[in-house]
Amino acid sequence: MSVIEADKTVCEGIGMCETQADTYFQIGDDGLVEVLVDEVPESDRGYVRAAVDSCPVSALRLQG
Amino acid sequence: MSSFQNRHLLVVGAGLAGLRAVEGARGAGWSGPITIVGDEPHPPYDRPPLSKAALSSEEEPGVPVLRSSEVLEELRVQHLSGVMAHGLDTERRTVTTSAGDLGYDALVIATGSTARTLPGLTALPSVHVLRRYDDALAVRVSLARARHVVVVGAGFIGSEIASAARARGIEVTVVEASGRPLERAVGPLGAARLMQLHADAGVRLLTRTTVSGVRTSDRGVEKVELSTGETLAADAVVLGIGARPATAWLAGSGVALDDRTGGVLCDRRLATGAPGVWAAGDVACVDGERSEHWTAAGEQGRVAGANAAGAGDVFASVPFAWSTWHGRRIQVVGETTAAEEEEREDGFILYRRDGSEVGAVGIDSPGPIARLRRALAGRR
Ligand SMILES: Cc1cc2nc3c(=O)[nH]c(=O)nc-3n(C[C@H](O)[C@H](O)[C@H](O)COP(=O)(O)OP(=O)(O)OC[C@H]3O[C@@H](n4cnc5c(N)ncnc54)[C@H](O)[C@@H]3O)c2cc1C
Numbered sequence: 001m002s003v004i005e006a007d008k009t010v011c012e013g014i015g016m017c018e019t020q021a022d023t024y025f026q027i028g029d030d031g032l033v034e035v036l037v038d039e040v041p042e043s044d045r046g047y048v049r050a051a052v053d054s055c056p057v058s059a060l061r062l063q064g
Numbered sequence: 065m066s067s068f069q070n071r072h073l074l075v076v077g078a079g080l081a082g083l084r085a086v087e088g089a090r091g092a093g094w095s096g097p098i099t100i101v102g103d104e105p106h107p108p109y110d111r112p113p114l115s116k117a118a119l120s121s122e123e124e125p126g127v128p129v130l131r132s133s134e135v136l137e138e139l140r141v142q143h144l145s146g147v148m149a150h151g152l153d154t155e156r157r158t159v160t161t162s163a164g165d166l167g168y169d170a171l172v173i174a175t176g177s178t179a180r181t182l183p184g185l186t187a188l189p190s191v192h193v194l195r196r197y198d199d200a201l202a203v204r205v206s207l208a209r210a211r212h213v214v215v216v217g218a219g220f221i222g223s224e225i226a227s228a229a230r231a232r233g234i235e236v237t238v239v240e241a242s243g244r245p246l247e248r249a250v251g252p253l254g255a256a257r258l259m260q261l262h263a264d265a266g267v268r269l270l271t272r273t274t275v276s277g278v279r280t281s282d283r284g285v286e287k288v289e290l291s292t293g294e295t296l297a298a299d300a301v302v303l304g305i306g307a308r309p310a311t312a313w314l315a316g317s318g319v320a321l322d323d324r325t326g327g328v329l330c331d332r333r334l335a336t337g338a339p340g341v342w343a344a345g346d347v348a349c350v351d352g353e354r355s356e357h358w359t360a361a362g363e364q365g366r367v368a369g370a371n372a373a374g375a376g377d378v379f380a381s382v383p384f385a386w387s388t389w390h391g392r393r394i395q396v397v398g399e400t401t402a403a404e405e406e407e408r409e410d411g412f413i414l415y416r417r418d419g420s421e422v423g424a425v426g427i428d429s430p431g432p433i434a435r436l437r438r439a440l441a442g443r444r
């Protein structure tokens with residue numbers, strides 16, 4: 001099990017994360033990232049990793 | 065042509081668009097070998113941080129790589145770094161490079177762009193452009209000992225450099241040739257609001273002004289002479305005067321370039337006129353436009369790679385770009401030219417054409433920008 005961490009002070013609302021893994025990320029009404037589910041089972045790790053990596057301002061981390 | 069599983073995809077240009085082309089092709093089921101060729105010595109990396117965090121951080125920044133080495137390994141892509149493409153033969157399906165000839169079954173052109181310079185100003189110490197990681201390191205060194213910096217060009221990159229310099233307490237003069245900077249991109253109201261941010265932060269902006277000469281000593285830049293006759297004492301000059309598509313290697317290849325922008329002509333599927341050749345990112349001119357923004361370069365890369373692998377995808381994303389000036393979040397969405405402008409709420413400038421909302425500029429307004437972006441995407 002891995003855990004998603006998002007830093008809203010860094011997020012630019014670009015939405016790459018939502019485009020790639022919309023069960024985990026959404027742009028909220030404030031225009032910034034909201035993590036919908038923060039625990040990621042092994043089976044989803046690959047594509048959540050790709051979404052985390054795709055953030056151009058490194059606002060996301062996948063721990064563990 | 066080789067058997068289906070052994071078909072070779074060649075991507076020239078190892079930046080964002082090139083990397084996303086590799087991912088797009090694998091995502092669409094390309095099973096053969098993929099090679100990505102880039103003239104820089106680094107793994108594919110991201111440019112936006114170069115004019116932001118990389119200039120302001122205390123410690124020297126590492127290369128802002130786009131993907132970890134594990135992810136690159138999973139993509140089964142061979143990266144030839146430090147290799148320059150010199151020519152393309154679309155009939156023999158061969159790219160000539162500094163490391164020999166490379167054949168391909170499908171080719172994605174993703175060489176991005178090269179920063180413009182001013183005649184007579186290249187190769188002078190402490191006169192910089194900012195396009196590559198190595199440029200960012202050089203600009204950092206200059207900023208670290210500068211008291212007065214002259215930035216040439218009040219576009220997005222010039223403005224970010226000015227912001228980084230102000231944040232270090234450096235005196236900044238921005239010299240801009242046009243009368244109204246950024247007006248072509250975001251209209252008179254949007255441009256005025258953005259330029260106000262510079263004034264508020266203590267940046268001196270000189271419009272209708274160009275650099276006529278730079279005086280240097282062995283310590284670097286000493287003085288900058290302006291077209292207005294004024295001479296500024298300055299220790300560094302950074303040019304932010306745009307970038308032209310990196311297409312020199314395509315000369316004589318038959319791949320057509322757009323007359324106006326110089327970009328590689330392609331349609332919304334990112335196909336060029338040559339068989340088996342796609343283009344994406346800053347180098348591409350899609351339907352008459354070069355985007356030169358991160359989100360477009362990435363999405364075009366993905367579409368070009370997927371289509372090279374046989375998908376039928378179309379590039380149709382809503383234009384979106386961001387920037388950071390003096391700690392303020394700037395976002396530009398949709399179409400912001402040739403439209404009626406209105407500051408709908410503080411820091412949210414809305415653009416309308418024939419009554420319908422077509423775009424916006426946000427200054428610290430991510431919420432309204434996100435809502436408009438979603439609405440515009442829904443209409444496509
Ligand atoms: C300093 C800076 C800050 C930016 N900030 C933002 C921002 O905040 N927001 C935003 O939306 N956009 C921003 N951008 C724009 C964005 O980074 C670009 O749109 C994006 O990098 C384009 O990607 P690309 O892959 O098309 O080209 P590039 O990133 O330029 O990659 C092309 C690669 O191809 C290589 N290459 C060129 N010619 C050859 C050859 N003949 N043979 C081999 N290799 C070759 C180049 O060296 C380069 O590595 C910024 C750009 C810069 C330079």
Ligand code: SF4
Nearest residue numbers: 011012014015017055
């Ligand atoms: S990709 Fe990064 S910047 Fe964009 S919305 Fe997600 S977290 Fe924010």
